[in-house]
Amino acid sequence: MNTAHAIASDVRAGTRRATDVLEDFLGRIEAHDGDVHAFNTVTADQARAAAASIDAAVDGGRDPGPLAGVPVAFKDNLCTRGVATTCSSRMLEGWQPPYDATVVQAMTAAGAVMIGKTNLDEFAMGSSTEHSAFGPTRNPYDFARVPGGSSGGSAAAVAAGFAPLALGSDTGGSIRQPASLCGIVGIKPTYGRVSRYGLVAFASSFDQIGPFATDVADAALALGVISGHDPADSTSIPAAVPDFEAALGRGVEGLRVGVVSELTGSGRNRAANGGPVQGDTALGNAALEDAAGEVLDGIDADVTERVLEAAGALADAGAIVGRVSVPAVTYGLTAYYLIAPAEASSNLARYDGTRYGLRIEGADVEEMNRLTRRAGFGDEVKARIMLGTFALSAGYYDAYYGKAQRVRMLTRRDFDAAYADYDVLLSPTSPCVAFRFGERADPMTMYRCDTCTIPSNLSGDPAMSVPFGTGAEGLPVGVQIMAPALGEEAMLTVAAAIERAAPELAAPRFAESSTGGAA
Numbered sequence: 001m002n003t004a005h006a007i008a009s010d011v012r013a014g015t016r017r018a019t020d021v022l023e024d025f026l027g028r029i030e031a032h033d034g035d036v037h038a039f040n041t042v043t044a045d046q047a048r049a050a051a052a053s054i055d056a057a058v059d060g061g062r063d064p065g066p067l068a069g070v071p072v073a074f075k076d077n078l079c080t081r082g083v084a085t086t087c088s089s090r091m092l093e094g095w096q097p098p099y100d101a102t103v104v105q106a107m108t109a110a111g112a113v114m115i116g117k118t119n120l121d122e123f124a125m126g127s128s129t130e131h132s133a134f135g136p137t138r139n140p141y142d143f144a145r146v147p148g149g150s151s152g153g154s155a156a157a158v159a160a161g162f163a164p165l166a167l168g169s170d171t172g173g174s175i176r177q178p179a180s181l182c183g184i185v186g187i188k189p190t191y192g193r194v195s196r197y198g199l200v201a202f203a204s205s206f207d208q209i210g211p212f213a214t215d216v217a218d219a220a221l222a223l224g225v226i227s228g229h230d231p232a233d234s235t236s237i238p239a240a241v242p243d244f245e246a247a248l249g250r251g252v253e254g255l256r257v258g259v260v261s262e263l264t265g266s267g268r269n270r271a272a273n274g275g276p277v278q279g280d281t282a283l284g285n286a287a288l289e290d291a292a293g294e295v296l297d298g299i300d301a302d303v304t305e306r307v308l309e310a311a312g313a314l315a316d317a318g319a320i321v322g323r324v325s326v327p328a329v330t331y332g333l334t335a336y337y338l339i340a341p342a343e344a345s346s347n348l349a350r351y352d353g354t355r356y357g358l359r360i361e362g363a364d365v366e367e368m369n370r371l372t373r374r375a376g377f378g379d380e381v382k383a384r385i386m387l388g389t390f391a392l393s394a395g396y397y398d399a400y401y402g403k404a405q406r407v408r409m410l411t412r413r414d415f416d417a418a419y420a421d422y423d424v425l426l427s428p429t430s431p432c433v434a435f436r437f438g439e440r441a442d443p444m445t446m447y448r449c450d451t452c453t454i455p456s457n458l459s460g461d462p463a464m465s466v467p468f469g470t471g472a473e474g475l476p477v478g479v480q481i482m483a484p485a486l487g488e489e490a491m492l493t494v495a496a497a498i499e500r501a502a503p504e505l506a507a508p509r510f511a512e513s514s515t516g517g518a519a
């Protein structure tokens with residue numbers, strides 16, 4: 001078994017060497033990352049030294065911690081001391097941070113071994129990893145398809161068996177959506193639950209760091225390690241960290257689960273797609289008729305069906321399942337694509353050739369700034385900076401930025417109303433399964449990937465994606481579980497129940513053959 005739990009328990013018990021575990025994973029990266037391109041940097045030498053010191057600790061009778069010897073991959077927008085941190089941008093090429101992000105420190109203090117830095121859409125702006133300046137990452141299930149984004153490298157690394165755990169960042173869905181497309185688990189914690197000190201800022205009122213893992217238990221373990229108050233991040237919540245793993249076995253009897261109508265289609269849609277599905281019985285006809293509100297289009301029927309099946313499985317396990325309308329989610333995309341670029345335009349002002357990475361010399365400082373930014377940023381990043389600057393400019397501020405903030409308020413209010421009746425909410429994570437490269441080249445089409453994930457970023461609430469069966473072409477589907485602020489425990493209880501009911505997902509073919517596993 002190559003789960004983080006299994007590795008750490010073997011290494012702590014002295015029955016497996018951290019160095020052997022590491023070589024096993026490095027071997028798979030060596031064999032297959034040429035095809036996948038999950039990594040921008042593989043930190044093999046540093047990892048070998050770290051693994052050796054874990055083994056030395058075990059030999060010396062010391063406990064290296066709950067992640068003893070577990071290889072972990074970090075998204076390349078997390079600062080790692082002395083190791084290139086590029087954000088997959090030409091702008092930061094060659095820059096080496098002088099310090100580790102708090103989450104990097106926390107993972108290594110728990111015994112984890114950094115194995116490398118993973119590819120992303122430039123500065124985390126995108127949903128496919130196609131916007132990386134260093135070329136896209138491929139989905140381990142089908143090399144012709146995207147792994148999702150922006151943390152596509154982290155998701156692909158875990159799905160491909162290059163690391164049992166990875167960290168990513170989620171501003172509008174960048175952990176959950178690639179987790180969904182790669183058939184793994186991804187968590188966006190409550191805003192403030194995990195320190196962002198050392199995360200390169202994109203849109204600061206949304207950015208959160210969270211884990212990727214192959215199962216819910218590993219994701220909960222990693223979440224526990226990285227959670228907690230950090231005085232170095234002023235948005236970090238001074239709340240105690242619950243025992244997340246204890247939530248996994250609790251069972252869903254009596255838990256109230258609301259399927260979000262706007263994001264999960266209607267009975268009408270499903271009839272058009274070939275009649276009732278398994279979930280119908282469990283949800284009950286009365287609940288289906290309650291489906292009020294506008295149903296967003298563009299969410300594929302194969303995905304919706306899996307979500308309703310997962311809801312049905314929860315009902316079978318004793319949960320109280322109904323449909324709930326959260327009307328403001330229909331405006332989420334529009335609000336996010338004004339607020340996030342506005343914040344990005346401010347955050348990215350620092351890349352001007354003076355302090356970080358790239359500098360293109362000019363006749364004077366202004367020309368140096370201009371030439372550096374022109375050469376250093378890719379088209380999507382430039383588009384966001386311009387959009388954000390426009391939305392914030394005098395004369396447009398109220399009409400765009402101000403209005404978007406009011407939508408954010410409405411979203412908060414609508415979620416509060418829904419959570420008065422339900423403990424957790426369900427929806428698809430992504431409106432579709434993994435798509436082909438170039439298929440969503442038009443920015444508006446790409447932005448629509450984030451329809452279901454953005455609402456929880458607007459509200460700051462936790463949300464996660466758990467695999468549940470397959471959709472078109474046998475590709476993985478993810479179910480999104482949302483919970484109110486600091487409600488990670490109920491979210492994980494439901495995630496564990498969905499995982500128990502989920503059909504077994506075949507591993508990517510090459511991962512199977514190289515590990516000798518048979519799925």
Ligand code: GLN
Pocket residue numbers: 124125126127149150169170171172173174175202340450
């Ligand atoms: N796809 C969204 C965007 O492009 C979300 C990105 C993210 O969560 N980092 O902004």
